[in-house]
Amino acid sequence: MGSPRLLVLLLVGLMLAPVISATEGRAAPECAEFDLSDLVSSSSGIAVEPGACLIVDIGVRNHQTTLAIDYEILDDAMDVLMFDQNGIQTYENGQNYRSSFNPEASFESMIGSEWFDWAPPQSINAKNWYVVFDNSNHDGDEGQGDQGGMTSRFKIQLAPASVEQYPLIHDTFILQPGEVANLATFNVDSGTELSYWVHPISGTGDLYVQSDNQLGGNLIIADTDIEDFAGQDTTQLDWVVPSYLNLQNLNLMAEAGANPVHFSVKAWFDPVLAPSIVDYSNATTTIGQMVTLDASDSPNSLQQIKSLNWDFDSDMVFDATGELVEASWSTPGLKTINLTAESESGSTTIASHQIQVFDVEDPVAVIIGTGGVMVENGDRRLLRLSDMVLQASNSYDDHAIASASWSVDGELSSSASQFTVSWSQIGTYVVTLTVSDPSGNTGSTNITIIVYDSTEPILVTTDITDITEVEQGKEIEFKAKAADEWDSQESLIFTWDLDLSKDTNGDGDTTNDPDFTGAVLTTSFDEIGENRFAVTVYDESGNSDFEVFEIQVVEPPSDEGLFAIIAVVFFVVVIVSGVVLFGYKGIQRRHAMEMLMEGGLSRAEAAARIESISRGTKLPMFAKAMDMAGISGGGEIKSSQQLQSEAKMQEFQSIYGNDPQSQTDPNAGFRPSNQVRQVDPALAEAALAAFADEPQTKPVASSTPVSGKVKSGGIALPPVAKPAIHTLRSECTSCGKAFSVNMPPNVNSAVVSCPSCGSDQLFER
Structure with a gap:
């Protein structure tokens, strides 16, 4: 029977009853082929007759997609084999296919139901895969598996398995007795949760995690072991990676027991979402200063972070995005930075960090x-x-x-x-x-x-205008003054412009160049004729006054005229000196005469004394009056009467000796003891002369023996009897008070001071 006819019969059979039957014996199998979408499982399943086979095209599959497969074989056992696009040809050609089917997804002599999650092996290109339901004695099965016998039915469910967001492994494995397999290697952030479950298909074994340095040994990571997982349909374990294993290489291991083990396993991660902030400013900064914030150390080994958003001022508005950002603040204070990490699943976590912002800049004052x-x-x-x-x-x-x-x-x-x-x-x-x-x-x-102030100073130029002519080359002094209502004379500034033909300060005015500054100018003029200069006065307010002056410069006198002038001057000096000397001597002589006459000499005596001194003494040319009078050395002026009185006194002393009692003032008894008056020397001399000329009374003989001292003359004088004292009374001509005076008998008149008022009074017998 040809293939088209067989296909028609099969379709009719499926419509009437899901039965697949064989039409021929041991030749290469001719299997009915269906797409997975064509098979609609009924409650009774698809029948496959003994010696027949059915191929289900499950499409192009790759390792990235894990398939969740459910098989159910009813009535009689048959082989369920998984082939890729290359292996299916071996089967269809009747050749030995023992090494061509995928053992993890294949079941020989299967009866009953089984589910498993299977991922096609990795390959460069995706392949087309087929599931063969074999109820025959295939020439290439080496006598293994089901060899047919009676009609069998099957049910199949095949679809992509559920996928976790962060999968590690999801597949089906077969291990031989005692075999250890490294199912998956991983390194993740600490805090990441690893979950895995195992579904035993046949046999038993252990599932656990080892670090790299534990591989090949019996040590495992604590709390990661699913031991002897054959007892349950599915066994699951959840484990959080500790901090000491952060980003360390870890291995999910499976170990078979004493018999082969066939199992499906699924492992996946629930990554930690814990953003971290690194602040390179040490949590302090200043206003306007940029701060670098780094979130690259945030756990992200599984690329779980979808976005990083920064809020620099806690206003719930994102200010920057990314791992590395810069921030600055315009106000001081404690600033809170919020970093929001969003995962691929949409979950978010916020990390906060605080920075103290200081204001260290001084404000700028502007007026x-x-x-x-x-x-x-x-x-x-x-x-x-x-x-x-x-x-x-x-x-x-x-x-x-x-x-x-x-x-x-x-x-x-x-x-x-x-x-x-x-x-x-x-x-x-x-x-x-x-x-x-x-x-x-x-x-x-x-x-x-x-x-x-706006008051201008006023130049006072009298001292300048008085000078109208000056000799050529001769220094002359000009004095400037000014009057100002507000400014003192010391605060005024005077400038002198000595050349009115030039504008040295370049202000367009030839009269205000400061060739000299100061109130007093000492200068000279070299050009004969009319010379002009200007004086400007400034006060502290900048007000000013100025005036231009003219002065006539003349030639200096010649040398001949100078000599003549000098000769005339010398002659005049000589004449004047002679006149002065003659006049000086005459004046000094008159003064000497007056001094001598005041000293008691008559004019004739004074003239004779001056003449005698000039002849006997060498006087200087400009001798003074005292030198001419002979009293410059302390000499005394004595008249002829005084000289006679002194001679008489010397005579008395030679007679009476130097007894102090005899020299007592004879008028002393007539004056009060408490008054000392100065008596006119002329009156005193007259009184002394009268006393000296008084005739002496002859001594009266006494009956007593006479004795006495022998004086220089060798004559012994008898004792002299004391004369009787007379008392005179009178009234003071000044105060009118009466007082009396005791006068010796040999005194006819005396001048006595009034004891009441002290005025001199003349008493006469």
């Missing part, structure tokens, strides 16, 4: 002013009594300006943002603005305000 005039160097000139408004509003800071204060010449004046200044006195004032920010940083600046 803007209205009023006055700004000069080139930035200072301002302000007319006295005028207002200038100063503002701090243009000051700035990297954060904010918290306060402003103003001081004038170091003295605090205002704490407002705006400050108005005005002065009545001219001068230079320094206004300082100090601003501070909320962190206490401060900044200062100042402005110099020159307060000036």
Whole structure:
């Protein structure tokens, strides 16, 4: 029977009853082929007659897709074999296929039901796979498996298995007795959860995890062992990777028991989502300073992180995205950074980090002013009594300006943002603005305000205009003065322009070049004729006054004329000196005469004395009056009467000796003891002369023996009897009070001081 006819019969059979039967014996099998989508399992299954086979095309499959397969064989055992596109040809050709089918997904002499999860072996290219339901004695089965016998039915369910988001392994394995297989190698972050289950198909074994250095030994990672898993349909274990195994190579191992083991296993990860923040600024920074934040150390070995989003100021708004970002802040304070990690599954985890932001920058103080005039160097000139408004509003800071204060010449004046200044006195004032920010940083600046007056100084040129002519080359001194209502003379500045033909300062004015500065100018002129110069005075406010002066420069006198002048001057000096000397001597002679006459000499005696001294003494040319009078060395002036009196006194002393009692003033008894008066020397000399000329009374003989001393003459004088004393009374001519005086008998008159008022009174017998 040909193949088309067989196919028709098979289709009819499927429509009437799901039965597959063989039409011929031991030739190459002719199997019915169906797509998986054509097989609609009924509750009774698909029948396969003895000696027949059915091939199900399950499509192109690769290792990336694990298939969940359910087989159920009813009524009689048969072989269920999995072939790829190459192996199926061997089967269809009746050849030995023992090495051509996939043993993990194949079952010989199967009866009953079985499920397993199987992934096609890895290959360069995806392959087409086929499931053969064989109920025959195939020539290539080497007598193994089912050899047919009676009709058998099957049911098949095949679909992609459920896939975990982070799978490790999902497949079916066969191990020989005692065999150990490394099912999968992995290294993941600590905190990652590893889950795995095992479904035994036949036989038994163990499932566990080992590190690389445990391979080949009996040591395993604690809490990872599923031991002797044959007892249950599925055994599952969940294990979290500890920190000491972070990113270490680990191995999921399977070990068969005493018999071969056939099993399906599935392992997958639940990765940790724990973003971490590395701050290279050591958690501190300053305003405006960039900080690098790094999240690359966040666990992500399974690429579980879908996105990293940064919120720098906790306002629930993302400010940056990515592993490595930069951040800065415009205000100081403790800043909280939130890093949100989102996984591929949509779950999120937030990590937080705090950074202290400091304000270390000083604010910048800026003064803007209205009023006055700004000069080139930035200072301002302000007319006295005028207002200038100063503002701090243009000051700035990297954060904010918290306060402003103003001081004038170091003295605090205002704490407002705006400050108005005005002065009545001219001068230079320094206004300082100090601003501070909320962190206490401060900044200062100042402005110099020159307060000036508008009153111009007035030159006082009298000392200059008085000089109208000067000799060529001769130094001359000019003095400039000025009057100013506000400025002192010391503060005024005088400049002298000595060449009015040049403009040396280049201001277009030839009369104000400062060739010399100062109130006094000492200079000379070289050009004969009219010379012009200018003087300018400036006050502290810059007001000025100037004036141009003219002076006539003449030639100096010649040498001949100079000699003549010198000769005339010398002659005049000689004449004047002679006149002066003659006049000087005459004056000094008159003074000497007056001094001698005041000393008691008569004019004739004084003239004779001066003449005698001039002949007997060498006097200097300009001798003084005292030298001419002979009293410069302490000499005394004595008249002829005084000389006679001295001679008489010497005579008395030679007679009476030097007894002090005899030299006592004879008038002493007539004066009060408490009064000392100066008596006119002329009267004293007259009284002395009268006393000396008084005739002596002859001594009266006494009955007593006479005795006495022998004086120089060798004559013994008898004792002299004391004369009787007379008392005179009178009234003072000044005060009118009466008083009396005892006068010796040999005194006829005396001058006595009044004991009451002290005025001199003359008493006469």
